[in-house]
Amino acid sequence: METRQIEYFLEVAKREHMTQAAIHLHVAQSSVSRQIVNLENELGVDLFIRKGRRVRLTPIGKIFFERMNHIVHLMDEAKREVNEHLNPEKGTVRIGYPTSMAAYTLPSNIYSFRKKYPKAKFHMTNELYDDLIEGVIQGDFNLAMIAPMPEKKLESKVAGTTLFSENIVALLPISHPLAKKDTLKLVALKEEPFLVLPEGLVFRDQVIQACNHVGFSPNIAFEGKDIDALKGLVSAGLGIALMPEMTLVDNTPQSTVVIPIEDSSLTRTVGVIYPTERDLLPTESLFYQFLIDTYAK
Structure with missing residues (x-):
């Protein structure tokens, strides 16, 4: 051949x-x-x-x-590895990420990393949760930021580090009767119209499970295709939404308010995963360690 x-x-x-x-x-x-x-x-x-x-x-x-x-992936990585061993600060990081990290989490980390290594390049792929795990396993990319961290049953093929845990908060229209509350219990929202992500997305499942845990099934009024769509629906006064706190940093829409949820179980782990059957390339190793060091501080 x-x-x-x-x-x-x-x-x-x-x-x-x-x-x-x-x-x-x-x-x-x-x-x-x-x-x-x-x-x-x-x-x-x-x-x-x-x-x-x-x-x-x-x-x-x-x-x-x-x-x-798979063989072509290995050949491409072998070429990249040779080049990056010569100068790891000029290599490429291939990384997958979910939509919820597109606005702040990943861009802010890349910005900080490139201040230190300005010639480093990034190839980024936006995927759904299961596709992020599969992409790391199959070699579409070697790193993926992900939330929540995968269950232990996947650890034979992927490994990684939990970088931080973030709170799940409520986003309400500014005119909502509860909008002036400092905090809310989740059960206080049981009669509200909920705005959620489409079926099949992990965060939608987490929202529904959290509501079930405190004794009610959410009244789903509308679905938004992503976090930004949910923000727009809340801003339009069509209902309330639960969302990861990090997605609202520097990006809270007008006509809405963010209110912390008192229920301590409403958190999600955020981390970075890599394949166990392949070594990270030098520049990817630099970025992986950079993430760990950044959140350790």
């Missing part, structure tokens, strides 16, 4: 179209087709089911794709 064959195979598999793959690779479509046929002849199996120029992977093709994709 040649490197070019693998490159062409992966591109066709991702796009499921010979012509589109050829356009992206800046080569003739006939060249792509020929290399794929040569690869299949060498392996002795069909990697694709063909329907014109559109294709899809066969079962064995899917297995081959996963293996080759």
Whole structure:
């Protein structure tokens, strides 16, 4: 097998179209087709089911794709590792993050890190909770900031450090009858219309479980696709929302108030994870230790 064959195979598999793959690779479509046929002849199996120029992977093709994709990740990391060992302060940190850390937590840390290492680069990927864990395991990125920290059952494939715990607070319209309270018990909100994230998101589940824990099921009035959407809905007076305290630092919308929740169980852990089956590259190790040192202070 040649490197070019693998490159062409992966591109066709991702796009499921010979012509589109050829356009992206800046080569003739006939060249792509020929290399794929040569690869299949060498392996002795069909990697694709063909329907014109559109294709899809066969079962064995899917297995081959996963293996080759992993190998390409390893090759890319090997090249990066060589370069970064020569000068780790100029390397690249590949990191995943959830939407809730997009406005303040991750940007503030990157800003502080680049004050110390101004030539360091970042490749950032916004993902959902389970995809952050899977992305670290599969090698899409080597670090991920995440909340809450994964359960122990995942520790065989990912490890990490809890950086801090943050409170969950209530965001209310400024005209709300409870808006002048210094603190609230969660049960005081049982009759309120709740604004929550969509089903499948971990923080939505945490909000519902917290309400259930104090004896009520939240009256879900609207869903917002992300934390910023929830802020807008609260600002419009459509209901109240629980959200991580860190998401409101320097970013509390007008016409709303933030009120601490007295219930001590309403917190979430925030941390950073990495794969146990791969070593962090030098620049990533620098950033990982920087995060630990920053929050230790």
